Amino acid sequence: MFLRNGWYSAIWSHELTDKPVGKTFLNEKVVLFRNDRGEVGALEDCCCHRAAPLSLGEVLGANLACGYHGLKFDVNGKCVEVPGQTDVPSGAKVRSYPVHEKNKVVWIWMGDPDKADTSKVPDMPWLSDPKWATTPGNLYVKSNYQFIIDNLLDLTHVSYVHRKTLAGDPREATTPTKTERLNDGVRVGRWMIDFVPPPLFAKAGNFTGKVDRWQHATWHPPGIVYLDVGCAKTGTGAPEGDRSQGISIWSSHLITPETEHSSHYMFCFARDFSLDDQQMSKLLFDGSKATFMEDVEFLEAVQTNRTGGTLDGLVHVTADAAQLQARRMLNAMIGAEQQA
């Protein structure tokens, strides 16, 4: 079950250049392309003539040309030329999807085009603001997207799945979290005062002693989770709002279902320190990707045990509050959409 009327991340802007890209979103094959005017098109990845994937074609001027027989389509999916004849047959068009580019991400709307309101695309300024240095990447996960969101809203798995990479202080496993229901999402977070910093943070921030550490995760439906994480030297006022003696990372996770049992996962660390330090970029990119791969092992294993993607019949614990809130909100939205 997917929410159709929602903005999903399709591709990083910098990955969509002069070649069309084929991807499957919500079980539908889509070709993304950018024409010579910089416009982005998202079309059904299937030519209306002989069903070749348009992603095997090429961008020619304002249009995308099919690689099989040369038919040309504009960004709205209208066939504008058939080689070898002067007329374009009536009905020669392919489905197009609303798209919107924002914060260096191409967003796509898989539902009713009339409901696509670009003002509802989530705000993640740290992805495009020059005050932040970013290290974006991609994962492909053979797991239902809801298991990935569960995982991101669950701060306790860090002490187990990431005990060799992200975990620092043993007290993390038992530090409680606070969950908050938003109008358009769920937030969960916690402070860990006077803790040993985890290895990646200690290295990135040059911390030699204890730190005050924060983790605040926010989910927006359908598939966006970003975490405001960081730490500052203990006692320098971070809990009160002074982060000057600390480092901050916005860890962004853009999840789009490919099918019921596989997902596209775009990730990015945005940092407010060492902005031009390529070594730091490499450290954080490699570190974040390696960490997320630890999650992938569990996410894909859970999927084999729960092919339906639900939590039906499972036992819940206290730390599950945020993910249960998020599932409840998303399921209500899906239910309302399907009833409409």
Next chain:
Amino acid sequence: MFLRNGWYSAIWSHELTDKPVGKTFLNEKVVLFRNDRGEVGALEDCCCHRAAPLSLGEVLGANLACGYHGLKFDVNGKCVEVPGQTDVPSGAKVRSYPVHEKNKVVWIWMGDPDKADTSKVPDMPWLSDPKWATTPGNLYVKSNYQFIIDNLLDLTHVSYVHRKTLAGDPREATTPTKTERLNDGVRVGRWMIDFVPPPLFAKAGNFTGKVDRWQHATWHPPGIVYLDVGCAKTGTGAPEGDRSQGISIWSSHLITPETEHSSHYMFCFARDFSLDDQQMSKLLFDGSKATFMEDVEFLEAVQTNRTGGTLDGLVHVTADAAQLQARRMLNAMIGAEQQA
């Protein structure tokens, strides 16, 4: 949907020596073998005793012996020996299929054996006539056989799919074709007068200037397409029938469905020039195979978009006339056969 009462290509004669060969045709597993008398047998590839594939066995004299327990079968599928006992149990036999060898091809009949008329096996003398030099090969294509036939009867895809290999003159993309319905097939062709020759032809025929070029494709149901292609120095009378200043190639394509979504594809270039030139053979074999692999990329991609193998709901263009005729004829034959 397959036509059952028709001759399908099974294997090149030279590939069937003293080892049995297992293949699946029209969803049925078949073992082909040639016994010590040169007779060809085509049997169900499943021993009637313990279901081992007979293709794991060996040819012993006139028979095929199962590799699991040694039961022997003759070319008609009759069990003639069970090791360890004197009697052969009644009912010990496997299904056999009519076969016929002609033009260096083994043909198989997957339908009602009583209707197998060997006089209906297609004539392709260039495959066995010493006046032609041949370069046969095989492809395995994960695509419905009808998409392959569509592709072969469609001369306009050459300008797109093969633009780096077969295409020569830009006017090819828009040169119209003429389609003709035969009693037992469809023919489509065209002349291209005073054109730049495509690279492979220029090299094979040593053409330095423009040529008159011809392409005539003929389909015979269910799965045979051969193309009479070639070119001659412009103005030397080729359109009027004088090919003495040109080169001719019969490009043969023998397509047999493996399943609804995969096909065996036997191909062969037969040429009337440089008959003993091994370099030319290598040039044409490598060139034709590389070209057909360009088709395979599209054929397999189309298959993923159209698992049913039909053209239902697609838009047709002028150049599709031949393939639409062929599909209509084949579908009528299948319909008649299934009604009978």
Next chain:
Amino acid sequence: MFLRNGWYSAIWSHELTDKPVGKTFLNEKVVLFRNDRGEVGALEDCCCHRAAPLSLGEVLGANLACGYHGLKFDVNGKCVEVPGQTDVPSGAKVRSYPVHEKNKVVWIWMGDPDKADTSKVPDMPWLSDPKWATTPGNLYVKSNYQFIIDNLLDLTHVSYVHRKTLAGDPREATTPTKTERLNDGVRVGRWMIDFVPPPLFAKAGNFTGKVDRWQHATWHPPGIVYLDVGCAKTGTGAPEGDRSQGISIWSSHLITPETEHSSHYMFCFARDFSLDDQQMSKLLFDGSKATFMEDVEFLEAVQTNRTGGTLDGLVHVTADAAQLQARRMLNAMIGAEQQA
């Protein structure tokens, strides 16, 4: 169709150390582990909290801890700890399976736990008695378990499938066998007097001349087959019971269905000669594994021809008596169990 109320081999004892092991038996995912007291647990391989496979976790003291969120389970499947909270939620448990360790094998009961009678675990003393040297191993076979048992109770396939490895004298193919129905199984065997020894035996026993050779296979339901095989110098009294001039091997085959079309296959040669000879161990291990791989080729090929795992519609020969008896007995047991 599986017999559920029966003891199945799960793993060799020496392979279950301090790491949990995940396997699928009879379509159910199971995690096996040995705790710090040496007790073996067999649990559903799916945490009751977020469905992670417990086989990705670790053994901690007496318990198995989930690798995702740290929940701990005892050998009976009871959750005994949830990190981050003092209470364990009611209902927090996973299914456990009865296990029993005997003759260096861990046995598992996939049926009604109340019927698990450890006195019914088959006796195979040669697997653990120091008078025998053993060379255990594992195969994974993409075939229904019944085809594997058929194969082991069928002594005539040796002359065909193993003609390059196990077969010695050409008369083996036609030497008749004697089948005996036991209360709890089927036995089939034969003597071959004054025969050429097969290569592996000739080498292992240093035989230069003819031998008297015996083969006695015993099946116990559901999946145990052991063969008492060997040979002695001809005329030294082996048929009358004096094996002093010969060598004996107990060849054990422990078959447990993974699914309807795949099986776990534990094998072991136990020998009564050259007990401390590592070269002999290597010779027999490599020789037996290579031989069994010859069977696997046929077993997996038969499976593709007979996905249902039955012999329905096949023709039987005289040498099939033992396997038909065994199938009849097992099918009757399964039928009775399903009716109960």
